[in-house]
Amino acid sequence: xxxxxxNTLLLLVGxxxxxxxxxGAFTRYVKPSMxxxxxxxxxxVIGLALVAMAVDIRRGVAHxxHxxAHxxHxxHxxHxxxxxxxxLLLLPVVVLIFIAPPALRPQAFPPSVTAVSTDxxxxxxxxxxxxxxPEVAVPEVMVRAAQDTAGTLDNxxxxxxxxxxxxxxxxxxxxxxxVCCAADARLARIHLRGPAAxxxxxxxxxxxxxxxxxxxxxxxxGDSTSIPTLxxxxxTPIDEPANTYA
Amino acid sequence: xxxxxxxxxxxxxxxxxxxxxxxxxxxxVKRAELSQKLSMPVLVAAMVAFALLGSTMRAAVDDSDALxxxxxxxxxxxxxxxxxxxxxxxxxxxxxxxxxxxxLARWLPKRxxxxxxxxxxGGAALPGCECGSxxxxxxxxxxxxxxxxxxTFMLAAPAINPVVVVSTVVAFPGQPxxxxxxxxxxxxxxxxxGLAWSRWGRAEWITRRLPRSTSGQGPRWLTFxxxxxxxxxxxxxxxxxxxxxxxxxxxxxxxxLIAHLAGQLLLGVLVMALLAVVLALCxxxxxxxxxxxxMVPLVPRLVFLVVxxxxxxxxxxxxxxxFGRAFAIxxxxxTFVVATVSATVIGLLVLGGGG
Numbered sequence: 061x062x063x064x065x066x067n068t069l070l071l072l073v074g075x076x077x078x079x080x081x082x083x084g085a086f087t088r089y090v091k092p093s094m095x096x097x098x099x100x101x102x103x104x105v106i107g108l109a110l111v112a113m114a115v116d117i118r119r120g121v122a123h124x125x126h127x128x129a130h131x132x133h134x135x136h137x138x139h140x141x142x143x144x145x146x147x148l149l150l151l152p153v154v155v156l157i158f159i160a161p162p163a164l165r166p167q168a169f170p171p172s173v174t175a176v177s178t179d180x181x182x183x184x185x186x187x188x189x190x191x192x193x194p195e196v197a198v199p200e201v202m203v204r205a206a207q208d209t210a211g212t213l214d215n216x217x218x219x220x221x222x223x224x225x226x227x228x229x230x231x232x233x234x235x236x237x238x239v240c241c242a243a244d245a246r247l248a249r250i251h252l253r254g255p256a257a258x259x260x261x262x263x264x265x266x267x268x269x270x271x272x273x274x275x276x277x278x279x280x281x282g283d284s285t286s287i288p289t290l291x292x293x294x295x296t297p298i299d300e301p302a303n304t305y306a
Numbered sequence: 307x308x309x310x311x312x313x314x315x316x317x318x319x320x321x322x323x324x325x326x327x328x329x330x331x332x333x334x335v336k337r338a339e340l341s342q343k344l345s346m347p348v349l350v351a352a353m354v355a356f357a358l359l360g361s362t363m364r365a366a367v368d369d370s371d372a373l374x375x376x377x378x379x380x381x382x383x384x385x386x387x388x389x390x391x392x393x394x395x396x397x398x399x400x401x402x403x404x405x406x407x408x409x410l411a412r413w414l415p416k417r418x419x420x421x422x423x424x425x426x427x428g429g430a431a432l433p434g435c436e437c438g439s440x441x442x443x444x445x446x447x448x449x450x451x452x453x454x455x456x457x458t459f460m461l462a463a464p465a466i467n468p469v470v471v472v473s474t475v476v477a478f479p480g481q482p483x484x485x486x487x488x489x490x491x492x493x494x495x496x497x498x499x500g501l502a503w504s505r506w507g508r509a510e511w512i513t514r515r516l517p518r519s520t521s522g523q524g525p526r527w528l529t530f531x532x533x534x535x536x537x538x539x540x541x542x543x544x545x546x547x548x549x550x551x552x553x554x555x556x557x558x559x560x561x562x563l564i565a566h567l568a569g570q571l572l573l574g575v576l577v578m579a580l581l582a583v584v585l586a587l588c589x590x591x592x593x594x595x596x597x598x599x600x601m602v603p604l605v606p607r608l609v610f611l612v613v614x615x616x617x618x619x620x621x622x623x624x625x626x627x628x629f630g631r632a633f634a635i636x637x638x639x640x641t642f643v644v645a646t647v648s649a650t651v652i653g654l655l656v657l658g659g660g661g
Binding site for chain 2 (some may be wrong): 061062064065066067068069070072073077080086088089090094097098100101104105108109111112115145146147148149150151152153154155156158159160161162163164165167168183238239240241242243244245
């Protein structure tokens with residue numbers, strides 16, 4: 061690949077990074093807190109490409125002066141391919157700009173996955189926020205239900221946001237949780253029970269809902285496979301949030 | 307020009323006056339030049355084609371669970387690694403400008419063993435992902451003790467830096483022995499591999515050459531941007547291979563494999579070591595994944611945490627891109643074995659067999 065094409069590809073990688081950062085699509089792949097770092101990365105990559113282009117144009121060497129890199133067959137032969145490997149950078153450009161794969165859906169996860177670690181010492185958690193029904197993230201509910209010795213969820217009305225998962229023995233509320241990027245995603249879930257759960261069960265699979273309810277004390281007691289159960293008071297269908305991950 | 311490579315046929319001349327290469331062209335060179343001249347029009351045509359096919363490709367990916375999962379995980383691994391790669395190439399460009407091999411050799415202890423220990427301690431100071439430390443290690447790499455120290459640094463930096471230690475503490479609350487075992491086993495791996503290189507390593511395995519340092523010819527900022535540009539393109543291209551491999555394997559590797567590991571120490575160690583290679587998680591995140599695999603005993607999970615930052619599909623691809631294939635096919639399996647064994651032994655000593 062010529063230096064000119066390499067620089068163009070470098071510029072495209074920078075532009076692709078800037079596009080997913082500004083457009084917000086990056087939250088499908090990584091945590092929202094990566095925003096400033098991705099912005100800086102886009103600036104660095106675009107900057108490197110523009111500087112290299114400017115230098116080449118000033119020297120007038122965009123088409124020449126690189127013959128040695130490819131005319132070099134004498135060595136171990138390994139780096140005669142040096143130029144062509146840069147073509148691979150076209151793949152992320154195409155994936156990020158033209159395909160823009162969607163956020164992970166529950167189908168990406170096998171049915172019997174264990175979502176959250178409970179194989180740790182039980183401890184006291186800090187209280188959840190005050191108010192009538194504070195919002196608690198689905199993975200947070202699972203961790204507190206299994207490990208909290210302070211009983212911060214006991215008899216507290218909470219709000220959880222997620223999508224419905226219709227299972228043979230009732231409806232669950234699911235949310236995909238990521239720690240770092242989509243590669244470490246896990247599916248967190250809570251069983252929805254009680255009279256109002258029927259409203260959630262009547263909705264199509266994967267409908268986004270806001271659910272108010274109370275975690276049934278002792279429904280997840282630290283056994284690694286147990287999923288807490290929420291006694292549902294109210295179910296409200298909502299629009300899909302901008303960041304679908306918890 | 308810095309992209310010039312040295313050649314045994316035209317030593318010196320090729321290095322300092324690359325334009326002269328056009329004098330003695332052979333047909334192969336002509337073909338290579340033709341493909342270079344065509345690369346820009348091909349790139350433009352490809353972009354136009356992808357732009358036209360965009361909605362069709364998007365629909366195809368959306369319709370298939372496997373394709374969209376693989377696409378998202380590819381984008382996840384690549385996008386997550388990109389900022390670390392950017393920091394890594396800026397750092398390696400600074401090294402290209404300011405740290406000449408003789409200067410580094412003067413700073414480091416002469417004896418390989420001492421140099422390796424200094425490098426391992428230095429690795430703890432750099433909070434970064436493994437993708438950033440490969441180009442940095444390539445710049446630091448040199449003869450003898452320098453090479454051993456650079457490789458030790460490459461293995462130590464992603465495994466024992468402060469961010470990784472903190473995330474491990476958070477992922478395994480109330481289990482400080484997990485943190486100590488991880489740091490200990492990773493340090494042992496890095497030091498053993500550094501010493502092994504100084505004992506058995508051969509310079510001819512390093513087939514990838516870095517662009518000549520242009521010290522004394524041209525301004526320093528140009529050396530800096532050219533080095534950063536070269537390293538980003540080189541390491542980034544191989545990151546693409548690694549991210550694609552990780553995405554494909556994510557979709558293919560069956561999860562029941564993990565579900566059957568309870569109580570089987572040796573099988574668990576082996577499967578978790580292979581899983582660390584296959585999943586190619588970033589070292590800041592792998593502790594949380596290991597913590598979530600509650601059906602697996604602690605020792606195999608420790609192996610997962612020690613092998614992952616040292617060697618995985620993405621790192622293997624990047625190492626063969628930055629150092630050369632002959633190097634990577636020897637260094638990567640050796641690292642895998644050393645990391646697995648040291649994590650298993652230290653795990654059994656610190657965590658006990660029961661897990």
